[in-house]
Amino acid sequence: MVEHDDEPLNRLRASDPATGSHPDLHTLRRRIAQKAPASQADTATALRDEMFAGPAIRAPWVAAAAVLALGFGAGGYAVGAQQGPSGGTLAAGQTDEPSTGSDDGDGGGDGESPALQGLERSVVGHDSASATMMADEPSAESGMGYAGGDGQAWDPGPVRLVAGPGLPTDHPTGEVRALMSDEDPQAFLAAWAERLPFDGLRPKDGAAEDWFGGDVLYDPDGSRILSAGVDGAGGALNFSYSDLLADPYCADMYSQMPEAEMDQMRKEFTDAFGDDVALPDASQCKDTSGPAPSADEAIAQAKEFLATTGLDVSAYELRVPDYQDGTVNQVMVEGWPEDSAPNGQLNVTVTVGPQGVTNAYGMVGEMRSLGDYALISATEAVERYGQREFGMEYGITLDEDVEPGLTDATTMPVEPSVQMPDPSPVEPGMKIPMLLKEKVVTGAELTRGTIWPNTGGPLEVPAWKLTTEDGMHYAVLALADESIDWQSWGD
Template sequence: MNTEDESFERLAAADPAADAEPRPGVLRAKVDALAGTPAQVPSSGTDELAGRRERRRAPWLVAAGVAGAVALGGGGYLLGAAGAEGGAPTASDEAASEVLPPITLGGARDGAESGGDSAASEAMEGQAATEDSAGASSSADISLPGWHDGRAVFSGSGLSDEPGTAAAYAYDAREVATEAGAARLAEALGVAGEPRWEWGSWQVGPRDGDGPSIWLSADGTAYFSYNDPAADPWRCAEEPVDAQEREDAEGGADVIEPAPCAQPDRPEVSPQEATDQVRDLMEQVGVDPSGFAFDVPDDGGSEGARWVSATQVVDGQATGATWSATVSDDGIAWLDGFLAATAPLGDYPVVSPAEAVERLGDPRFGGSSWPVAYAQETERMLEESVEEDGGEPTPPPAPPSSGGDLPWPVSEVTITEARLGLTQHHDAGGAVLLLPAYELSDAAGNTWSVLAVAEEALDTTSS
């Protein structure tokens, strides 16, 4: 058995970003940047600090670890933008807790673009697997709503029927996602070397990871990544291995395992100091930090570094575009961000909340019978549906009686609240837009979403 392949498959299967599709060049650039450095493999899809603690890894693990980092990127790769252009509103350093969340189109079973709660999504997937297995109980046993099977009829209650207008935006990376832009970025960050085009991105710095390096993607958001190994609190030097011992190992003797790196101490850098460092760096690369809301987790300093995130805010709402940084006592060790300007496209007609409800379930407008977020009670039911039963074996389900009505549950959902916000849209050419969208909720707290732009302002011709 090839234990490396088996371990790789287990790691890949656990990757929460398995359905995301980052550009191959960007992924390759990240692999090249990490291949010469100590281990960076995340132990979970969302714990960047834990990933960077795992310092020892075989080269075959690099690709799997990078796939998660690139796809998630602190909320970054498929999202992103930097400063405002042409008068786009800024966040004025709003606290993250005061910013309205971004809106995502499509339901929680719609794959990479889902905005649904991850725990609930996992429960839904677990429920599907349970229903497919022998002896599984029917979802009807816990009275799951009809939209659990993808069928629902929507109506509104107490919603306005007045249409309106709302602003739309686009990210413009044409001035920054270039060779000259990579050179300016490297100079601002103190990275030595000339830009080179490799695997679909501009890169500056050593390939072996022995010094600071950047790579800049030529995409619609000018996404970039920066790494300074000197500031990495989990980096440690390899102990030399005796030549005879290595030869014995390669000849079939016991494999030599390097000594583990020492656990870094709790950093002395405070959350505010870490935030200030990220703000200063954003200004160095030409991004206005006032357009972002900053956050540092309370436990971010318990394991060697502070984890700082900066969420872009437009019109008082998070866009889903973020910067993220790992800050140690020696400075910024890792940074992911975006350089594209946020350009206003003007005001567009939007449908009323009442008409938005009618769009749910219509794929032309990003509607879906599946919620993008679940009420707590719904999450509880979904979790209960996949819990292992430690009691008596369950009998197989009984078929319907002959001549009886066939089961085909359809939920009747009443939408009681509507919020107009922004959603990210990636067009066929790679451009990234921020478009008006509605977040629609029922009385229980389940939430759906749909595009708000009126049909007359949409080009619906197929390419």
């Protein structure tokens, strides 16, 4: 078990994780995790940005602030989780004990609660593998439904899959779907600003797309930002609101940023908004003292604020999750439409402090079919798993592996109870010892998963779930070669 100092890790936790940001952070976390070897499964890194939060706010001052790891900006990145059969996620930062988080709903967070929560990873041995738990299903009382806990299996080294007898050899077809929206970002932003109300400036031509990834309004009097953008051409629309100076780490950002970087930020800010619009300074950071709102109060304020976007908030299930920054007096509220997948792309996140909403983020869209596509057989999927572009670069996250569990608790991966070979003594002329486990695939199921191709957002695609004799499963993209357009770069 790796021990962490809770205080700095708490500051890295998301008051507004902006899940579904540009790009979708759930998918981004998966993609980053898929680049990590299994030998790193006991480590985790998280950068959660709070100030200047928003899905597409990528201004230079945001990037500079983010590297300070103080909790500003527009994203979260983590490595270190692994899937179990109940849809659980195994992530770094929690003990093996069941969650003992408070149930009193005060939303303030517990300083002893896990630092890294709800971060997906599909890495087991080869990077697109997911582990099946070799233990009884967790009970509601165990508090381990989401995390996995003792008995969570994972591969301690690389795996080579071998097709067993009886695997399907037929070539079916399967539907591909994408989250899409007909919303026009500029029209959406104008209507939202009118409802708030919000009177703001637009950046000069070219600055909005380069810095913010979409249409933007900036309120120079209150240092607030509204933004809206579309992922790719015709993708989902994302929106965000940030009260820049109401962040509890506002003063820290100014005091800990090198002066040269601050000067660069000031220049680029005026280049975007005009010489008469200066970058806010530390003296303008707002007083955020006061008691944190209760969970019920935070949810009520979140609903009221989200209604200004035009969303039918009554169709959303909002909650205050266990993972909160216990060092500040703000409460993060998250939610999804009741008829959509929890932890999916159609999410909303609102951060509420003593003075009201400080950050908000959400996505608008619907899943639409792109048609039926030719697929490979299960036998071919076993062979494909060994190809780098499919086994590592384009790993699949199965829908079942990101379903929510009973609790937000997370845990460190459990060391598998397998006999590992002893390190070989080094001798002249020796063959170089390298770990490799050959596993026989005994079952295959055509299911659905998520992939991030060269599009504006992730796609829901057919995937083969390959089960091995030890009960673990490995996901492989099922699209046939003729269904894929490989695109090079630098030509």
